[in-house]
Amino acid sequence: MSLPPPPPLSPRGRRWPLAIWLAAVAVCVLVIANTRFVADLSAFMPRSPDARQQMLLEQLRDGIIARLILVGIEGGDAAQRASLSRELAQRLRQESGIIGVQNGEADIEARDRAWFFDNRYLLSPEVTPQRFSATGLHDAISHSIDGLAGDAGMLLKKILPRDPTGESLALLEQFAGSGQPRKLEGAWASRDGKRALLLIQTNVDGTDTNAQAAALERVRAAFASLPGRSADNRLVMSGTAVFSVASRERIEGDIHRLAAASLVLVILLLLSVYRSPRLLATGLLPVLSGILGGIAAVSLAFGNIHGLTLAFGSTLIGEAVDYSIYFFIQRAAGIDAKRFWRTMWLGVASSLAGFMVLLCSGFPGLAQLGVYSMAGLVCAALTGRHVLPALTPQTLRLADLSRPAALLDRIIAASRRLRPALIALVLAAAAWVLWHGDSLWNRQLNALSTTTRAEQALDESLRADMGAPDMRFIAALTAPDAEHALQAAEAVGAILREEIRAGHLGGFTSPAQILPSLRTQNERRAALPAPAELKAGLDSALATLPLRADRLDGFLADVEHARQQAPLTREGLAGSASALGVDSLLVHRAHDVLVLMPLKAPAGQELIDTAAIEARIHAAGLKDVAVLDILAESTSLFSSYLNEARLLVGGGMIVIFLLLLVALRSLPRALRAVAPLGCSIVLVTAGLLATGHSLTILHLIGLLLVVAIGRNYTLFFDAGSHTGTAQQRRQVQVSILVANLTAVGSFGVLAFSSVPVLSYLGSTVGPGALLAFVAAAILSPTPDADPR
Amino acid sequence: MPKPFLRPLRKPFAALAAVCLLGSVLPAQGAEWNTATLLEQLSKQKSARGSFVEKKYIALLDAPVESSGTLAFTAPDKLEKRTLKPRAELLRLDGNTLQIEQAGKEPMTLALSSYPEVAAFVDSIRATLAGDRKALESSFRIALNGNAAAWTLILSPRYSRMSDVVTRVAISGSQAEVRKIEFSLPDGDRSEMLITRTAP
Numbered sequence: 001m002s003l004p005p006p007p008p009l010s011p012r013g014r015r016w017p018l019a020i021w022l023a024a025v026a027v028c029v030l031v032i033a034n035t036r037f038v039a040d041l042s043a044f045m046p047r048s049p050d051a052r053q054q055m056l057l058e059q060l061r062d063g064i065i066a067r068l069i070l071v072g073i074e075g076g077d078a079a080q081r082a083s084l085s086r087e088l089a090q091r092l093r094q095e096s097g098i099i100g101v102q103n104g105e106a107d108i109e110a111r112d113r114a115w116f117f118d119n120r121y122l123l124s125p126e127v128t129p130q131r132f133s134a135t136g137l138h139d140a141i142s143h144s145i146d147g148l149a150g151d152a153g154m155l156l157k158k159i160l161p162r163d164p165t166g167e168s169l170a171l172l173e174q175f176a177g178s179g180q181p182r183k184l185e186g187a188w189a190s191r192d193g194k195r196a197l198l199l200i201q202t203n204v205d206g207t208d209t210n211a212q213a214a215a216l217e218r219v220r221a222a223f224a225s226l227p228g229r230s231a232d233n234r235l236v237m238s239g240t241a242v243f244s245v246a247s248r249e250r251i252e253g254d255i256h257r258l259a260a261a262s263l264v265l266v267i268l269l270l271l272s273v274y275r276s277p278r279l280l281a282t283g284l285l286p287v288l289s290g291i292l293g294g295i296a297a298v299s300l301a302f303g304n305i306h307g308l309t310l311a312f313g314s315t316l317i318g319e320a321v322d323y324s325i326y327f328f329i330q331r332a333a334g335i336d337a338k339r340f341w342r343t344m345w346l347g348v349a350s351s352l353a354g355f356m357v358l359l360c361s362g363f364p365g366l367a368q369l370g371v372y373s374m375a376g377l378v379c380a381a382l383t384g385r386h387v388l389p390a391l392t393p394q395t396l397r398l399a400d401l402s403r404p405a406a407l408l409d410r411i412i413a414a415s416r417r418l419r420p421a422l423i424a425l426v427l428a429a430a431a432w433v434l435w436h437g438d439s440l441w442n443r444q445l446n447a448l449s450t451t452t453r454a455e456q457a458l459d460e461s462l463r464a465d466m467g468a469p470d471m472r473f474i475a476a477l478t479a480p481d482a483e484h485a486l487q488a489a490e491a492v493g494a495i496l497r498e499e500i501r502a503g504h505l506g507g508f509t510s511p512a513q514i515l516p517s518l519r520t521q522n523e524r525r526a527a528l529p530a531p532a533e534l535k536a537g538l539d540s541a542l543a544t545l546p547l548r549a550d551r552l553d554g555f556l557a558d559v560e561h562a563r564q565q566a567p568l569t570r571e572g573l574a575g576s577a578s579a580l581g582v583d584s585l586l587v588h589r590a591h592d593v594l595v596l597m598p599l600k601a602p603a604g605q606e607l608i609d610t611a612a613i614e615a616r617i618h619a620a621g622l623k624d625v626a627v628l629d630i631l632a633e634s635t636s637l638f639s640s641y642l643n644e645a646r647l648l649v650g651g652g653m654i655v656i657f658l659l660l661l662v663a664l665r666s667l668p669r670a671l672r673a674v675a676p677l678g679c680s681i682v683l684v685t686a687g688l689l690a691t692g693h694s695l696t697i698l699h700l701i702g703l704l705l706v707v708a709i710g711r712n713y714t715l716f717f718d719a720g721s722h723t724g725t726a727q728q729r730r731q732v733q734v735s736i737l738v739a740n741l742t743a744v745g746s747f748g749v750l751a752f753s754s755v756p757v758l759s760y761l762g763s764t765v766g767p768g769a770l771l772a773f774v775a776a777a778i779l780s781p782t783p784d785a786d787p788r
Numbered sequence: 789m790p791k792p793f794l795r796p797l798r799k800p801f802a803a804l805a806a807v808c809l810l811g812s813v814l815p816a817q818g819a820e821w822n823t824a825t826l827l828e829q830l831s832k833q834k835s836a837r838g839s840f841v842e843k844k845y846i847a848l849l850d851a852p853v854e855s856s857g858t859l860a861f862t863a864p865d866k867l868e869k870r871t872l873k874p875r876a877e878l879l880r881l882d883g884n885t886l887q888i889e890q891a892g893k894e895p896m897t898l899a900l901s902s903y904p905e906v907a908a909f910v911d912s913i914r915a916t917l918a919g920d921r922k923a924l925e926s927s928f929r930i931a932l933n934g935n936a937a938a939w940t941l942i943l944s945p946r947y948s949r950m951s952d953v954v955t956r957v958a959i960s961g962s963q964a965e966v967r968k969i970e971f972s973l974p975d976g977d978r979s980e981m982l983i984t985r986t987a988p
Contacts, residue, residue: 146853146874146875147875148849148853149842149853149855149874149875150855150871150874150877150890151871151879151888153844153855153979154909154953154971154973154977157846157977160848182899182901184901546850546851546853547848547849551848
């Protein structure tokens with residue numbers, strides 16, 4: 001040891017950092033105790049720049065659609081499945097928290113149909129004063145009589161006496177094309193007939209995963225208690241709630257398992273070096289402080305912390321543990337603390353710069369990760385700087401590392417001969433990566449989804465069986481209250497009906513088709529003539545038709561009833577299929593009401609010209625209506641976020657390089673410091689491509705982490721080559737190797753996660769850190785003067 | 789009496805029907821001509837086209853309503869009924885899928901098995917044209933009157949969900965040509981469709 005040991009701290013000087021640290025820890029614990037931990041997937045969905053699209057995505061995610069559970073009953077025969085479906089529906093209808101159950105039961109469907117028939121004069125868009133004039137009646141009734149001659153004539157004649165103008169058919173036409181599941185033995189069944197289907201609506205908020213889990217459990221328990229169930233009957237469920245609950249379980253399971261595995265790995269590694277449980281415990285303090293500080297900071301900044309952020313947090317071990325490793329091993333080697341901390345702070349500063357770019361990300365989850373990493377690193381570094389020295393003895397007795405250190409030194413020295421090979425390999429890999437062009441990037445929306453393929457396949461099959469309206473094309477608008485929202489929906493509906501006639505549109509669904517605005521209901525009621533007037537009009541309308549007025553007494557009575565009846569309200573719909581329809585399309589939110597009108601492409605076409613339809617709606621003076629292709633919107637959003645992430649990550653890397661350049665005051669040294677990182681990035685990217693992975697945002701973040709962690713290796717290799725004795729240089733190299741092994745271990749474990757977000761990160765950073773170390777060793781400068 | 793004819797008729801009631809059938813058929817035709825031979829003869833027709841005029845006698849109306857159009861059948865299970873007057877309509881039956889098109893409206897596709905009341909109308913015609921005895925007997929009891937030159941096949945629904953809609957279907961024709969289809973409804977209304985064969 002050629003340098004004198006650092007001056008001993010006075011007891012007072014030792015106590016202050018400890019006191020402050022303890023106080024800070026207490027504050028963090030207090031904040032964390034009040035933190036909400038969330039696991040819904042929204043944090044890793046892009047946040048839309050456009051407020052209108054944003055609300056739409058939120059609504060699709062958290063609104064009624066998130067409250068629907070698709071249920072299938074499998075096994076047994078069709079009759080048994082249908083009876084289980086009825087029993088299950090009956091039980092669930094009595095459960096609190098479950099608003100509606102649809103399963104195609106005849107009496108319930110009949111009730112729903114009857115509701116439409118009974119209220120046809122308030123619901124039909126055809127009800128106008130002209131229609132109920134003598135000529136209007138004549139035209140409508142002769143049209144109905146022509147209908148009797150057609151294929152459905154024998155079915156239509158039943159409704160003609162009460163509905164000679166065909167209002168119920170006009171209603172039916174509005175819903176044409178919104179498919180219903182097929183029916184088998186009186187209950188909804190899948191297309192192949194092997195599954196009975198139910199649709200359940202809960203009152204659980206889409207973001208409340210606990211309540212969603214409880215609702216799913218109620219369905220499972222109800223099914224398990226059905227007496228008619230046999231051993232081969234199975235219950236399958238899908239929907240947003242199922243996805244959320246399953247992902248949360250998977251993420252939580254992975255966090256527990258992987259965090260435990262990486263902790264054990266790191267502890268074993270450190271114990272073998274430190275040979276002292278006390279030192280080990282002290283060495284973990286920066287990590288723990290970092291995690292506490294990170295969680296508290298995210299909680300304060302965002303109001304909650306995402307499970308995935310926490311999972312990344314466990315990987316902070318990777319960088320924070322390095323601080324104590326470098327500190328202990330280099331201190332034991334008697335390396336000047338000032339010099340050591342100068343290198344260390346440079347590392348921390350450039351990491352902060354790297355993570356800071358994440359704060360600009362449009363992904364809330366990544367912004368959380370940025371805050372977490374920055375706060376965590378600062379806490380860990382401060383703890384390492386001020387608390388560790390206070391708790392460590394002046395002279396450290398670590399395991400005797402001189403022999404492995406000498407071996408490592410020889411290996412590193414020998415590896416320098418591999419430089420040409422490494423450079424050739426990196427150039428070849430770079431060429432191969434560039435040759436991929438844009439296919440390098442994964443722009444698929446579901447690339448980061450935490451649902452498994454099996455879950456997605458089940459969901460698709462249940463949705464197809466259910467004939468659920470495809471929510472791809474939507475006209476959306478907002479209004480201050482339900483009445484205005486419905487009036488606007490009616491105005492848009494009038495334009496959409498013209499588009500249907502022009503063949504630009506196949507059909508649309510609107511909440512106003514089920515629940516017209518009060519204004520429209522009143523207008524329709526006012527269009528209905530008083531009994532005497534209607535009777536007179538009817539007599540003259542029927543003069544040339546083969547139908548006598550006395551057959552239509554039911555019609556006269558129904559019209560008079562409609563004239564007197566109270567207007568339809570949402571409350572009056574409770575429990576019916578219509579309520580489900582209205583709730584899913586007319587969404588009450590904190591400050592306004594959102595209307596969603598799903599659009600259907602014309603027969604034989606897959607696409608709708610959303611821009612043209614939006615232009616026509618805007619031309620009619622309805623400026624606030626957006627016509628969206630959800631798939632295209634989200635894909636382009638996602639793509640733009642990938643581009644954003646590329647810029648941010650590239651920018652972060654440049655910032656790190658500039659910082660190094662300023663700190664090292666030498667372009668060649670700075671270039672040497674980043675060269676191994678460049679090699680590692682190129683090789684990891686090539687490796688990912690070779691194993692069939694195109695790059696997502698998470699891979700990019702992983703590469704940024706590789707730079708943040710690997711940069712410490714090159715800095716210390718650089719510092720080591722200019723540091724005192726050969727023995728000290730070797731100790732530095734050992735500290736780098738130990739730090740590297742902990743990083744590779746803790747990130748490598750993540751690669752085995754079943755959650756894509758975690759495994760992408762692990763499979764990038766684990767190999768990346770290792771390659772960065774190897775490349776740093778191969779490219780490390782020859783020591784200034786080797787005394788050997 | 790060929791053996792295959794009796795084989796499916798296991799239930800006594802069906803057997804009784806068969807005996808009645810024999811009583812009506814045998815004296816007129818001898819052993820040469822019966823339901824089996826008629827259906828076999830029909831099943832040899834791989835395709836057929838015709839124009840139709842359909843009259844519906846509905847009590848509610850003072851006069852029958854009339855429609856007309858074309859019919860096309862392709863063995864074994866495709867049937868197309870194209871109504872031209874008074875309003876254009878298209879019914880296309882292919883296997884279990886029924887496609888309905890009406891002028892100015894979205895085409896509709898539905899599974900026939902989910903709509904027994906529709907199946908009663910279309911399946912009786914298709915199965916007869918196809919000479920598909922199994923399909924006919926699964927839904928109807930069959931009786932045959934007349935002779936090869938002028939026969940009438942009478943189909944009575946076996947199950948109530950069908951007989952609630954149609955009480956009787958009478959299909960008449962000459963040799964392998966179907967000329968008239970009559971539906972009788974429970975409320976006394978009926979429809980009558982006259983078919984004129986056209987060149988394929």
